[in-house]
Amino acid sequence: MADTGVFTGRSPKDRFVVKDANTADSVWWGDINIPFEADKFDQLHAKMVKYLEDKEIYVRDAYAGANPDYELKLRVVNELAWHNLFCYNMFLRPAEGADTSWTPDFSIICAPGFEADPAVDGTRQKNFAILNFTKKMILIGGTGYAGEMKKGIFGVLNYLLPHQHNTLSMHCSANVGADGDTAVFFGLSGTGKTTLSADPNRGLIGDDEHGWTPDAGIFNFEGGCYAKVIDLSREKEPQIWDAIRFGSIVENTRFIEGTHTVDYANNSVTENTRTAYPINYIDNAIEPSVADAPKNIFFLTADAFGVLPPISKLDKSHAMYHFMSGYTAKVAGTEMGVTEPQTTFSACFGAVFLPLHPTKYAEMLGQKMDENPDVNVWLINTGWTGGSYGTGSRMKLPYTRAMITAALNGELTDVEFTKHPIFGVEVPASVPGVPTEILDPRNTWSNPEEYDRTANSLAEKFVKNFGKYAEYANEEILAGAPKAEVAAGA
């Protein structure tokens, strides 16, 4: 059990990318990829090296990318022993006895005790995470949040794989059925990405980061899982529960007083309590973590407005549009005095990790769909039904699981579909094991006109959000936009 200190999550405003001749014209600069001067990076690097001179340091040779043709050899230097254990758990582990005296493809220097001087070093505050694609190095300082290392390498692969290897990097979980059919699950935090990919009848490829190659299917970037544990119970998440054993790290939790039993309900430090463990701690994990190209792609959204159908099928245009939109809705905290759900749009279901413009990833997804014409793309609403948050109720997990199982088993192939009048997605008329009346969300509202107004309002939010991408998106992507005016005239 370890505490991460002041920072109990990533600090996106303190994440920088060195802007130089190598990256100036390729990186998507802005609030997500904040430019950092190369000479300031060198200055910070020199100061960190000096800081570590009188410290014990922990060095880890590992790699990222379970497909050997795409692997990234890593070297990590840690000030903290538990951070080095985190890297052992989360990155891929070289085979026993393997020669790891390699020249790394990328390195991380992580020193939580080292703090920058913002006035001198060019950072926003004392903590920082800086990616340098030219020096092939990440510097992390002033924060003990171990996830900065994992997501730092994810950011690196999100740049290198599409940019140099024509491989789509994806913020998704993945599993595979007994006959080798692969499914991937995109979704923002809280939409069920980890929960729905944990299926005792399917092998787990990975729970967070994958690549889709031109010719060799998908592969996991990582060798471990970094799962949320707030309110964890064996009943809710048996695989995660059983994976917490000697060697696993549990972050920012507390013991039940007087015992060595973890109190997973304790949120006194943060709601973002986590565990990090090697993927082979999950019984049905597949190793090496590779699989064929996906047969089914699921976009998970927790729509707190209760507008989107619980399951719908997307054509290529709608798939690219929803991929770029990356929509979910969060229930506002009562302390904010706001009762309406808040929309969250995060491009490609992980905008904060994208060094390239989102259209690059969306177009690659479209290309993958062209190359794999049998792939099905589904939009799954794990959020509300029968009304918005406050009126309706949360979609029952067994129903969501039944819908996903039906899609995976091909049981929706011959079902009749109806186009949603506003969002244009195809809604099945029936799904085995699911009450038919919940499939069309308008039917579940006591006031259908109120549904139309809410759906129209949500569609307008989609369109408004997409405005920032409109000039970069092609007509095919734009064809997947909701038709808000349909609702307005309804």
Added chain:
Amino acid sequence: MLDSAANARLAPLGISRAAQVHLNLSPAALVEEALRRNEAPSPTMGP
């Protein structure tokens, strides 16, 4: 000064000195190190 194995790994990162370098320790050894340094209150033995 670093020993040759450490130096070979750390020189490309610009690191030439450290009080001690622990290279690719096992999980059990890292747990012990974390406890020795008071980084963690207790080893995680399971729920």
